[in-house]
Amino acid sequence: MGTLVGHVAPGFAFFTLGLWHLFNNIKLFCLHPNTFTSSPWFPTSKLRYLELYLIMLSSSASIAMELFIGPKRHQPFDSDGTIPSNHLHNFEHSSISMSFLVYAVFAVVLDQARSISTHVSHGLTILVASSAFAQQLFLFNLHSADHMGIEGQYHKLLQLIIFVSLLTSLIGIALPKSFLVSFVRSSSITFQGVWFVVMGYMLWTPRLIPKGCFLHEEEGHQVIKCSSDKALHRAKSLVNIEFSWFFVGITIFVMSLYLILSGLYGENAEYSILITKDKSEESGEEQQDIESLKKSNPSFVQIGKLLGSEDV
Template identity: 40%
Template structure:
């Protein structure tokens, strides 16, 4: 993951996954209302082909397995890489593969309703292990790169708390929405790190990219600043990026909430209630049953 592509590809995947969950979470809440809403850790894809229903879980599982092989194998020699940081990155995707594999198996065996809490626990462990491996990384991230990784840990920590809250309170719309937003934020921040730390044209002023060539085709780097003032300026720029990206995500989420709320009618407003409050329409109550208190 210590490359430009190694940050852009998983970042884009996380962003798309988070947006998919954000849209479906808001739509489900608008359709079902606060009383019937239930947190879901994956959403089916209803396309022209019924077999694509589990597309999200298949995508997560396939992407995780592929990422594990990419971390453990050196290309193009296809030899095993025995670097500690590669094993740490692969371990993050391993827990993601466990979550996707278990949830997919539960869906196929038609036991997802009973085991939904287990899927939530596994999702929480994904973020917990990610936070653990980021915090105790074998490669010391210092300076500007260390600050970007520290901000990433804040996002992952929020994802962990939201996953735990969504598991313990399966009817909580705020917990589900925060979880989806945090996944989008993780993906956007991954891509931002790829540009700001691994793309020479985006390196902050006063800082340079130091290359350490491990092989002919595999080049890793880190950003070092020439002075304390340049490092402080680059750190402040990272903080602004953190705030601006979050603001953009929240603005997009708010717009989606407003748009989907207009299209959906909460189920809590029953047909009888609407009939009694409509104007110019005769009220028929013969078919209604009166229940004793």
Template identity: 60%
Template sequence: MGTLIGHVGPGFGFFVIGFWHLYNHLRLLAQKGPAHYTNLAWFPAKLIRHLELYLIMGGCAASVAMELFIGPDRHQPFDPDGTIPSNHLHNFEHSSISLTFFVYAAFALVLDKLSLTRSRSGSAPETRPGPAQYDVLQFVGAMAFGQQLLLFHLHSTDHMGVEGQYHWLLQLVVFVSLATTLLGIGAPRSFIVGFVRSLSILFQGVWFMVMGFALWTPGLIPKGCFMHEEEGHKVVRCDSDESLHRAKALVNIQFSWFLILLAIFAASFYVFMIRVYGGEHDHKTADYSPMSSLTTSDEEEEDVEAQKIGGKSTETQRFVRNNKAIDHMER
């Protein structure tokens, strides 16, 4: 990161994964219905089952290589004495985030390969996940989002400038991804949890790309601000506090507008997917019958009580017909 391509590249990756998850969550909901829906951590592709995991690992490996070996002038991030220089601290932070997502994808790949077993006929493989495999995988994914949130919150880059405002708003989106991933452990059949998580991942990608173009395109830099090279990379600085406040306000407005567009897109895409795939699922409605009222039997009920009062025998007979009691006493 720290450049236009360093933000647009990872942002496009987040966008693709988020859209892929959103598409599959809505497709499963439309085809199977809420009763049979399951909130999966990743989705297999038709031609290449583990394509999503391969893309995550490939993108993360490329990001680590770019941060630590391709980007630095000496093609390695260390000083001659083997220490980490100050201008490369952010490279290690970014590569640590990528490495965590790489571990998540690799772990998901290994678990899925171990769960694939041959059927008794020996033809088609069957998936037999291990005990709590879904929960463990979601937890590893939550750790990846948690580390992303932590490193962006404790970022070595200045949080007081325009770039810091972009990062602060990004933390809100990452927190939603973290929270929904943790909620998915306890609610694996909740559609809204998977729906919101996929939207948050997609929005991470959108915000990364917006950040890349807005901070490293001279024509998009707010009025009163300029690009300045510090510690080996370019940052946006403003010539006065008023210009800085205005630039931060513009960032907040951008975030609000993109959030509105995300809501419109999510609702529209939901309607589209339900219309396209909704016919494949026979929606079953529960039949609710009103509570039946108590009715009396047509048979007569007779209650005879014998009592002895003061040495005298009293016999009482009650005949109940049509819910009316008739008392007849004989002495």
């Protein structure tokens, strides 16, 4: 992180993951509203663990970029083996990626553990995912980089979104059948991705920097500085307005997606329910006809016994 690509790449990963969870949770709820149970991850038809493999791949790539590819000497340590101050944030970012890597690995292991029930396996998987969000929130809150200016405002608002992801993940352990909990969790992950991308472009694109502020080289990294307190206050206010607009946009997007998918898959579910209901009603009517025939014609029972019919 700390660059445009460093924010856009993980942002795209979070956005794709959140969108994938949104789609599957809505589809699952529309098809099975009475038996809906949220899943911490969703398998694909051709490769069951594709989602988890992609999380492992992207997390590993992020760790490699932060610790070995990004640094000038392709390793984050100083000549005496200590961590230099300008590489502290590299270790913080890689620790976040490591947490999501651990989550993906344990998700696969728990799914393959036959000795553990499905309910317990899902609960433990969500717990590990919650620990990854907790790690993310902890390190962004106590970041070693100077987040007192515009960049700090972006990160404060990001922490609000991460907190929602963490909270809904923990609630999901106790309420796995709640569609609203899983819906909000998936929406927050999607919003995380969008906000990461926005941060990347707004903080490291010179023409998008607010008036009165500029990019400044500091300890090998570019940060935004403002010429006055008035310019800084204006820039932070613009970030807040920007966040509120994207919040409204995400709300419109996820609700529209729900309405579209419910219209697409809800009809199939209703048709299936109607067919099942009609069959049960027909079976009930047939049973009533047999009972009435028994009462009205006792000889029908004797004939049935001779024929060995179980219905009579």
